[in-house]
Amino acid sequence: MSTSGDLPGTRRVYTGRVINLDVDRVVLPNGTTADLEIIRHPGASAIVPILSDAEASDPTLVLIRQYRHAAAGYLYEIPAGRLNDGEDPAQCAVRELAEETGYRAGRVEHLFSMFTTPGFTDERIHVFLASGLSEGPTAHEADEILKVEQVPVSRALALIEGGEIQDAKTALSILYLARYSRHE
């Protein structure tokens, strides 16, 4: 669909490898017509892997230290990745867990879903909890630079408070887990 005069519509201005950029002409609820830039994203899944059993007083998480060009360095993150075409979010989460850390999930449950930055993208991340982990081989992509680290929840919470965990999905997921899942 192309914009024609003042009619609402979508104009694709860039088609990329990871993201597509549209300019949408929309009529807002207050009647204003606006041209809004929006990064179209297929959505993603992320997963908080717990090594210990759920009853442990300070369970250990599996985190990754990933090189991020956009952050000009390494960030602490939970495993995550984009949904493939038609992929179920839970399947995506366990696939990314296996590819990035080698761990296979015995049990997976949905925690919550979030918009990463809704001012300019429709990206939504579905966050899962993985437990009953067993080890296997990893399968990193060539542009994924990462190391796997085991971090107790108490230490992860200190890293958030100290500003050393700066990735939003990661900080949010750990705080969510600590508050609502009694995994601390």
Add this chain to the structure above:
Amino acid sequence: MSTSGDLPGTRRVYTGRVINLDVDRVVLPNGTTADLEIIRHPGASAIVPILSDAEASDPTLVLIRQYRHAAAGYLYEIPAGRLNDGEDPAQCAVRELAEETGYRAGRVEHLFSMFTTPGFTDERIHVFLASGLSEGPTAHEADEILKVEQVPVSRALALIEGGEIQDAKTALSILYLARYSRHE
């Protein structure tokens, strides 16, 4: 700077009103050369406004319900907005608070900073806490559709657990506040 052959460099593929899109050719720490799409963003500030005094057992937050085209509806959010050219993040935070809610902040403190989605953007949001609020006029932009709501922290935490607060910066900021600032 333009890419030339295989040399590292940046190619601007779109210059927009809110965002710019570059394709960066980079040499990663493992020696791999990759073309990475990156949304260049000036950064943003967000602010958690507390109406009650800091010692209250369940203080009231000022949240907004904002229409987001990318989310196809209204989202609960904390006040936030992009940094103007050269603007100090704390100044940006109090400016956005005043523009979006009318409230003037008596006291502002930095809570943390976060990358919203570092896989494809360098956007970083600086989150502040505002207290000692006084009321004044709002100044919405034409494409900002929002309502101001007073929400106790206990209710905000229930909205996060129930999946009704879906904006990452908002859920993260409230959970951060509840855990580390003893504002609950």
